[in-house]
Amino acid sequence: MKSMSLYVERESTVHHIDPITKLVYIAAAIALPIILPSLHTAWICMLISFVILGMGRVLTRSLPIIGFVGFILLTVVIIQGFFHVGNETVLFRLGSWPFYEEGLLFAMGITFRALNIVGAFLILVLTTKPSDLVESLVRKGLSPRIGYVLSSVFQIIPQMMATVDTITDAQRSRGMETEGKLMTRIKAFLPLIGPVVLSSLIDTKERTLALQVRGFNVKGSKTFLNEEKMYRYGSAMRWSMLAIVIGAVIWRVIA
Amino acid sequence: MSLIEVEHLKYRYPATEKLALNDISLTAEAGELIGIVGKNTAGKTTFCQALVGLVPHFYKGAYGGSVRIGGMDVKESGVDETIRKVGIVFQNPFTQVTGSKLTVYEEIAFGLEHLGIARQDMMERIDHALHLLDIEAYKDRAPFDLSGGQMQRMAIASVIAMRPQVIVLDEPTSQLDPQGSEEVFRAIQSLSREGITVILAEHKMEKLAAYADRIALLHEGMLIDYDTPSRVFSRSDLAEYGVEAPIYTRVCQAIGFRMLDMDTYPVTLEEAQAAYEAQHSAISASSQEEQGGRYD
Amino acid sequence: MIKIQDVCFGYNEGQDVLQGLTLEFDQRTTAIIGQNGAGKTTLVKLLKGLLKPTGGDIWVAGVNSKDVTVAQLAGKIGLVFQNPNDQIFKRTVLEEVMFGPLNMKVETAAAKQQALQALEMVGLADQTDVNPHDLGLSEKKLISIASIVAMNTDIIILDEPTIAQDAAGKRRIAQIIEQLSQEGKLVMTILHDMDFVAAHFERTIVMNRGKVVLDDKTREVFSHQDLLREACLDTPYVTQLGKQWGLPETVLTTEELISAMKRPR
Known part of the structure; x- marks a missing residue:
């Protein structure tokens, strides 16, 4: 089925870890390099994120995304290497253009941190079913309504895309040119908006009724079909990550 | 007490003038x-x-009468x-x-x-x-x-x-x-x-x-x-x-096939068949009588 | 008016939904029937040019569908979609119905004339200034039929015209089909309502698993109960009743059955 989720179904320890722990990991992975701004923390954190992706057997799946981000970051390296404000030590020359060590190190810091954050998010996105994530958040107190919106988006949007196709067909069928030049396509796009919005509004009204009679608005506590995904070492992991972050703060203050 | 009890139910959608439901009363077991x-x-x-x-x-609007399901008032x-x-x-x-x-x-x-x-x-x-x-x-x-x-x-x-x-x-x-x-x-x-x-x-x-x-x-x-x-x-x-009544009913009505001993018409294929057989045996019975009379 | 030769089509490679179809359509009103997944919708989309065959050729009024865009083909063949909400997008009924003719580069005055005639035919001539979305589903369906009729194509295809229609709506649609056919147009339909097919279409094509299994006069088709059952289809209720009552001929309408039963035997 058409779905917008990037989730990759694999059998791995990382997949078994609960979504909340993965969220805590993202927070820690962002916080640590900020608290300890040395280049070493940056590359160590990045390496850890990549190793976890590898353990989750989704490293190959994440390479295109990491590659794309890396390519953009390469431009940062080039620009900073040549033009960073604090540039002093020349590493090499490209023709008459000097490339500096300070700029390179500065850009490397940015690159490692950015890739670390991308990696940490990829761990969550690639190894967690969106529905599991939403369900854990609802259990932790997120409003079930927001939870519903978050999880239905993944399926309703592909459905809307299918409606767009049908409506395009209906308009082509009545002699509206939708193929060919860019301008023709843009002109064809505008009249689409009306029916698409309208048919989704009609759908929304009908769906609201359907949800209401399925108890969507019933007050009182909800139960869950799926048992809460508890990873045995989940809380130990969360506490130790917290400990590491606090440790880092203390280290930063005294050292 | 019936499971469903609808009494004098009236309803008008907001911003309309006509009653969408006009004094409906019925019960169902x-x-x-x-x-x-x-x-x-x-x-x-x-x-x-x-x-x-x-x-x-859900719709609001004007409402009168009542709907009760198992004694519970819906409104x-x-x-x-x-x-x-x-x-x-x-x-x-x-x-x-x-x-x-x-x-x-x-x-x-x-x-x-x-x-x-x-x-x-x-x-x-x-x-x-x-x-x-x-x-x-x-x-x-x-x-x-x-x-x-x-x-x-x-x-x-x-x-x-x-x-x-x-x-x-x-x-x-x-x-x-x-x-x-x-x-x-x-x-x-x-x-x-x-x-x-x-x-x-x-x-x-x-x-x-x-x-x-x-x-x-x-x-x-x-x-x-x-x-x-x-x-x-x-x-x-x-x-x-x-x-429109079921096709069976419409056809039987047009050719006058009634349900046996009743003033209603068949509404299913089976009933239509039964009515047909009843009609047929009645016709053949009467024609047999005629024949029998002749030989007597 | 339409000729299709050895047409194959598949959405995914290696899985053909249609397998080497050859058919010709003339002016007879034609119904295409078959269970879901038999390939009816795919066939209609191919005729309309919305899909292009992966093998074989389709000629609509002498034009090969591969050589033109859907919009260019729109003047020759019209398709009324199953769900009118996918099709309606103007503010008034008149504008909606004029949209097609205007796309065909018809002058505004003439387009209006065509639109009014079409609305007359579907019985909505007094609703020209109404917003289509203020009307009910069955009226919207009539508007979407009018907006295709207004384009004055020689071929009109109706996708499930009787869905969500009550008895009166069905009668109206039957009248429209008859009138269009009298004007010399080819009216085709995909339809699940067997009694409607029996009463209003001269030719019936039965599809099953991407192939045509029966293609004949409607009366002939509905006398093949066994073949229809193989394609997971029933004969019309009225035909079943006629069989049940032991009539030798295949009846297609209640009127036929009634007069057959009144006939002295």
């Missing part, structure tokens, strides 16, 4: 299958939604209470899919989760509903990947799992192909056999005639008739209400 017929603007959908409390609670109790006793299934199977669940099994759980049903109980109910609607085979499929008929049966299962005493079906097959309709009709029959009270609005008169215990004929928001399929479909003024 537990386990009955009630058909609702009428032309497109007769008020079938409005009546169906009044039974679950969506009228007036006073509100939708969230009423749905514990009455479930409703709509026309379009697509827009009833919540979209937040990845499998049919989870989809059926949606209502139960919101009602706060304990997990063990929930699974038993889902398994029973899957079995009743004959969709066990699809329980791990994605909801949007089902065919229309399968999707509509999933919608019914989702409501049935909530264990209502009454299930209201508003033209559940109007957007399905014959195979899908047949699947849904078979499912409705098994619900009825389970003792669930079914209210079914439908255009397919041949089906209603075969399955319904009683038929409510609506026109312009009013209840014109509420009787057995034979009596309602034998009415000579049916066309005035924009309703």
Whole structure:
């Protein structure tokens, strides 16, 4: 089925870890390099994120995304290497253009941190079913309504895309040119908006009724079909990550 | 006391002048299958939604009279209470899919989760509903990947799992192909056999005639008739209400085949056949008599 | 008016929905029947040019569908979609119905004339200034039929025209089909309502698993109960009743059955 989720179904320890722990990991992975701004923390954190992706057997799946981000970051390296404000030590020359060590190190810091954050998010996105994530958040107190919106988006949007196709067909069928030049396509796009919005509004009204009679608005506590995904070492992991972050703060203050 | 008691129900949608429901009173007993017929603007959908409390609670508007299900007043109790006793299934199977669940099994759980049903109980109910609607085979499929008929049966299962005493079906097959309709009709029959009270609005008169215990004929928001399929479909003024009797009835009416010893016409293929045989044996009996007379 | 030769089509490679179809369509009103997944919708989309065959050729009024865009083909063949909400997008009924003719580069005055005639035919001539979305589903369906009729194509295809229609709506649609056919147009339909097919279409094509299994005069088709059952289809109720009562001929309408039963035997 058409779905917008990037989730990759694999059998791995990382997949078994609960979504909340993965969220805590993202927070820690962002916080640590900020608290300890040395280049070493940056590359160590990045390496850890990549190793976890590898353990989750989704490293190959994440390479295109990491590659794309890396390519953009390469431009940062080039620009900073040549033009960073604090540039002093020349590493090499490209023709008459000097490339500096300070700029390179500065850009490397940015690159490692950015890739670390991308990696940490990829761990969550690639190894967690969106529905599991939403369900854990609802259990932790997120409003079930927001939870519903978050999880239905993944399926309703592909459905809307299918409606767009049908409506395009209906308009082509009545002699509206939708193929060919860019301008023709843009002109064809505008009249689409009306029916698409309208048919989704009609759908929304009908769906609201359907949800209401399925108890969507019933007050009182909800139960869950799926048992809460508890990873045995989940809380130990969360506490130790917290400990590491606090440790880092203390280290930063005294050292 | 009857399970469903509707008394002098009147309703007008906001910003309109005409009554959508005009003084409807009827009762239905537990386990009955009630058909609702009428032309497109007769008020079938409005009546169906009044039974679950969506009228007036969702639409607002002016409301008079009362609907009581098992003694509970729908207007006073509100939708969230009423749905514990009455479930409703709509026309379009697509827009009833919540979209937040990845499998049919989870989809059926949606209502139960919101009602706060304990997990063990929930699974038993889902398994029973899957079995009743004959969709066990699809329980791990994605909801949007089902065919229309399968999707509509999933919608019914989702409501049935909530264990209502009454299930209201508003033209559940109007957007399905014959195979899908047949699947849904078979499912409705098994619900009825389970003792669930079914209210079914439908255009397919041949089906209603075969399955319904009683038929409510609506026109312009009013209840014109509420009787057995034979009596309602034998009415000579049916066309005035924009309703066509089953083909069997129309043909038999035109050629004067009545039900044996009754003033009504056949409404199903079987009844038409029985009426034909009765007619035939009457004719051959009389011609035998004639022949016998001659030889005497 | 339409000729299709050895047409194959598949949405995914290696899985052909249609397998080498060869058909010709003339002016007879034609119904295509078959269970879901038999390939009816795919066939209609191919005729309309919305899909292009992966093998074989389709000629619509002498034009090969591969050589033109859908919009260019729109003047020759019209398709009324199953769900009118997918099709309606103007503010008034008149504008909606004029949209097609205007796309065909018809002058505004003439387009209006065509639109009014079409609305007259479907019985909505007094609703020209109404917003289509204020009307009910069955009226919207009539508007979507009018907006195709207004384009004055020689071929009109109706996708499930009787869905969500009550008795009166069905009668109206039957009248429209008859009138269009009398004007010399080819009216085709995909339809699940067997009694409607029996009463209003001269030719019936039965599809099953991407192939044509029967293609004949409607009466002939509905006398093949066995073949229809193989394609998971039923004969019309009225035909079943006629068989049940032991009539030798295949009846297609209640009128036929009634007069057959009144006939002295």
